[in-house]
Amino acid sequence: MSTIPFGPRNPPDDPLLAKAGELPKDVAPPRDLWPAIAARIAEGGEAPKKQAFRWPLALAAALLVASVSALLTWSLLRDPQAAGPAVIARAPAADFVPVRYGPNSGVSPAELAARDALLVQFRDAFATLRPETREAIQKNLAVMQAAADEIDAALAQDPASGMLQGMLAGTYKQELNLYSTVVTSRDGLTRRT
Amino acid sequence: MPAPQVDSSAELVRRACRGDMGAFEALYREHVGRVYGLCLRMTGHPQSAEDLTQDTFVSAWRSLPGYEGRSSFSTWLHRIAVNAVLARRRSPQGRSEVSMTDEAGEQMDFEAEGRMDEATPIDVERAIASLPPGARDIVVLHGIYGYSHEEAAGMLGVAVGTCKAQLHRARHLMRAQMGTEHAT
Helix, strand or coil, rough: CCCCCCCCCCCCCCHHHHHHHHCCCCCCCCCCCCCHHHHHHHHCCCCCCCCCHHHHHHHHHHHHHHHHHHHHHHHHHCHHHCCCCCCCCCCCCCCCCCCCCCCCCCCCHHHHHHHHHHHHHHHHHHHHHHHHHHHHHHHHHHHHHHHHHHHHHHHHHHCCCCCCCEEEHHHHHHHHHHHHHHHHHHHHHHCCC | CCCCCHHHHHHHHHHHHHCCHHHHHHHHHHHHHHHHHHHHHHHHHHHHHHHHHHHHHHHHHHHHCCCCCCCCEEEEEHHHHHHHHHHHHHHHHHCCCCCCCCCCCHHHHCCCCCCCCCCCCCHHHHHHHCCCCCHHHHHHHHHHHHCHHHHHHHHHCCHHHHCCCCCCCHHHHHHHHHHHHHHC
């Protein structure tokens, strides 16, 4: 077994955490998992291969998300009428697609639930927006989707990268910011009118 | 003159990168207990923990060329395992699994304190398993496996402040849980 030291590097003052730190780190699985792992590896190919480095693409995509989101937020705040009830016909509810996060991303269910809750308000607000604002939002979401896909692909190669996870978390936050900016802008305008 | 100390994991990783399945199996044997322990404690489901342990090692095999040795192999493996656990929770399958507590821990009162010196390892494991997922994650990573708040926050994709707040909440919930058990 490994001799890598585990457990808190500095013993905690809290006796409860100290007790937790004394628990065995190793727990033997009830059966040998290696045969199944070896079979899955054999299905996927002979040896691990060095793949094209996707990190720069993921970084570029994440930076693009940050800049386009900032631009949209600035334009909505500068011209709140853009989020105003100037549209006569309501847009179809499925006129935008929220970002889909891939299997390698670390967005938690709680975060997705928080987004879903915000989306309820955003859907109402979106339907009343001017066409050009809706279009800007759709383009923004497409940029975020591309970034999420790129980062997810990079995470498939380097699933332990904290930096990539951070980029993904940044994309998620930008998505939430977009929804909340539109909702806040619309609410502000409603209160003024 | 004594032979220079060889980092066996590093040598095994180098050989596994070249496609040596025997070396990768040796890495599996060396690390499976910790990976399974981490997955079991984060999920509370033995079957899920088995699946996730398999996923972790398969993913690690595919990603070996990207491992640059900046962190220990064990830490790198744990990051993959944590990502696998979080991804499973998001999946329809993960959402349908009944958590040992879900958010029920929220209703516990914080009155019971003390008696920690009487607690057995089983009491502590049970109290950890009773925590809601976010609080349980930080107790497992920080309390059991000894990662710093910064490392745990990086693994979980949350802010360091969130980690500290979750740990504070977890400690209260565990005390309440253990106090209740000892009182009965």
